[in-house]
Amino acid sequence: MGTEAGKAIDRTGETDLQGRPSATIRPRGACPALATPMPTGDGLLVRLRPAGGAMTLSQFSALARSAADHGNGILEITARGNLQIRGLRAETVGPLAANIDAAGIEVPDGPAIEISPLHGIDPDETSDPAALEKTLRSKLRELLASPRLAPKLSLIIDGGGAFGLSALSADIRIVAQPDAQWLVAINGDGETATPVASGSADAVISAVGEILILLGVGQSRRARDLDPTLLRARFPAMDAIQVRPSHQATTPLSGLHRMKDGKHVLGVRPEFGQMRACNLTALIDDAKAHGATAIRLAPGRGFFFTGFPDAASAVQIAAGKHGFTTQPGESSEYIAACAGAGACGSAFYETRILARRLIAAAPVLFDGSLTIHLSACSKGCAHARPALTLTGSADGFGLVLNGLASDLPDERIAGGRIDFAIERLARSIEDNRGAGESAAACLTRLGATGVSKALRQE
Numbered sequence: 001m002g003t004e005a006g007k008a009i010d011r012t013g014e015t016d017l018q019g020r021p022s023a024t025i026r027p028r029g030a031c032p033a034l035a036t037p038m039p040t041g042d043g044l045l046v047r048l049r050p051a052g053g054a055m056t057l058s059q060f061s062a063l064a065r066s067a068a069d070h071g072n073g074i075l076e077i078t079a080r081g082n083l084q085i086r087g088l089r090a091e092t093v094g095p096l097a098a099n100i101d102a103a104g105i106e107v108p109d110g111p112a113i114e115i116s117p118l119h120g121i122d123p124d125e126t127s128d129p130a131a132l133e134k135t136l137r138s139k140l141r142e143l144l145a146s147p148r149l150a151p152k153l154s155l156i157i158d159g160g161g162a163f164g165l166s167a168l169s170a171d172i173r174i175v176a177q178p179d180a181q182w183l184v185a186i187n188g189d190g191e192t193a194t195p196v197a198s199g200s201a202d203a204v205i206s207a208v209g210e211i212l213i214l215l216g217v218g219q220s221r222r223a224r225d226l227d228p229t230l231l232r233a234r235f236p237a238m239d240a241i242q243v244r245p246s247h248q249a250t251t252p253l254s255g256l257h258r259m260k261d262g263k264h265v266l267g268v269r270p271e272f273g274q275m276r277a278c279n280l281t282a283l284i285d286d287a288k289a290h291g292a293t294a295i296r297l298a299p300g301r302g303f304f305f306t307g308f309p310d311a312a313s314a315v316q317i318a319a320g321k322h323g324f325t326t327q328p329g330e331s332s333e334y335i336a337a338c339a340g341a342g343a344c345g346s347a348f349y350e351t352r353i354l355a356r357r358l359i360a361a362a363p364v365l366f367d368g369s370l371t372i373h374l375s376a377c378s379k380g381c382a383h384a385r386p387a388l389t390l391t392g393s394a395d396g397f398g399l400v401l402n403g404l405a406s407d408l409p410d411e412r413i414a415g416g417r418i419d420f421a422i423e424r425l426a427r428s429i430e431d432n433r434g435a436g437e438s439a440a441a442c443l444t445r446l447g448a449t450g451v452s453k454a455l456r457q458e
Contacts, residue, residue, distance in 0.1 A: 032047045034100070035097075040339075040344065041339075041347060042339055042345060043071065043086065044087075044088040044089060045084055045085070047083070051107070052296075053081060053297040053298070055105060055294065056293065059104060062099065063075075063103065063105065064281050066099035066100070066103075067086075068278070069099075070089075070095050070096040071085050073087070073277040077275075077297060077303060079299065081300070081301075081303075082112060083297060109144075109145060110145050111153045111154070112155075113137070115133050115159070116129055116159040116160070117298035117303075118259070118304065119159050121261060122163055123258075123259060123260035125159045125160055125161035125176075126159055126176035127176035128159055129157035129158065129159040132157055132201055132205075135201065135205060136157075139205055140205065140209050143216070146212070149215055149221075154171045155170060155208075158173060167190065167299070169188055171223035172211055172212075172223060173185050173190075173193050184197040184211070196231065197235055197238065210235070214230065252267070252328030253267040253269065254302065254328045254333075256313075256316070257304075263308055264310065264311055265306045266305045266319075268326050269301055269325045272355055273336065273337070282322050290314055292305040292306065292312070293307030294307060300333075331366040334365075334368060334370070336373045336374070338381045344376065347376030348376050348377060354390070355374055361422050364429050365426065369438035369441065370387065370438075371387040372389075373389040374390050375392065376392040385404075386403050388400070391409065396412065396417070401444075401447075424455050424457060427454070428451065
């Protein structure tokens, strides 16, 4: 966008050629909310989370059409279940926001608060987190609006159940407990977060307020930065809280699920987490024709259609034709791919083409033990955690066995040798894997030396 990396383009107060307010553009590393889009290789990106992660089908369709009119028509669902719209320009962010308002889509101000995707209808849910979120936003409005909070501050309210949020890490997590009680923990997921307070809804909201005050003391503070001594001074009983970590397996998102009202929901995933507006609107039309009423965004790069009176097998079939998966365990679930060449100006290769080649040529990689991150440049937009990573560059590809796209590659692969490298990597796992050993465990045991040797064999 013509600016130095790490600097914001602050156009507050300026207008575009139609007299509309221009967007304030933020640097990478900040949360690209609707009011502060982020520059990427294919234009500006905005990330938004509708209230409760829910929209009617008409609202979702209107959002898709607006993404096509004002962006490049590509929408993504993140690993945390938030929605991203790509390919915007400074002068089109305003019209997109106006369309969102016109559709009646409520996007709360302040940090995104992620709540259990099927809140209120999950038959195994302990408590409904939606009411708690509403009360928390109302009582802590000023603290949540503080500019001193970190842009990527994360909050979770987990109601439990088959579709809980125990796998997601957060700065602040509020988790439903038996007997209408709640637990507040910081800096971690359902097993690793540190408990600091427990009690009624009012008690935990007060505790969250105390944590926000602590986080607002210094600019861009995260929960991991809190001084333990200061934390214990605010929460003297925290060490006495007895919590049994949850080891409950999360039900796979994809597929049909029966809810406590007797109706069904259908979990779908856009292939590799990305969808075209035209395909999305076509799927919405099919779902609406078969009785679906709304959608719920969900962690794991997918969403649920809700309200089906009966099993919607016809919609499952239609989803595949529109580029969505509806069966758990499909190979595409284990690939995190960025927009890639053709959609992003920073990209050095077409990620989706390579993804399909990987699935066809190296099925041994898709046993569910690892995530494959296809990053067409070194930014690593699609996946922020260590993975088996293929990074694009002007010279070809960099292979990182268990790391980030920005890490130094364990092996470099010339562009014309990528198919050979994929085949050799798969062959190496097949030849060296022990009985019952996963692909991830085999790669770890082989290490960089073993993998490099295998890739260089003719």
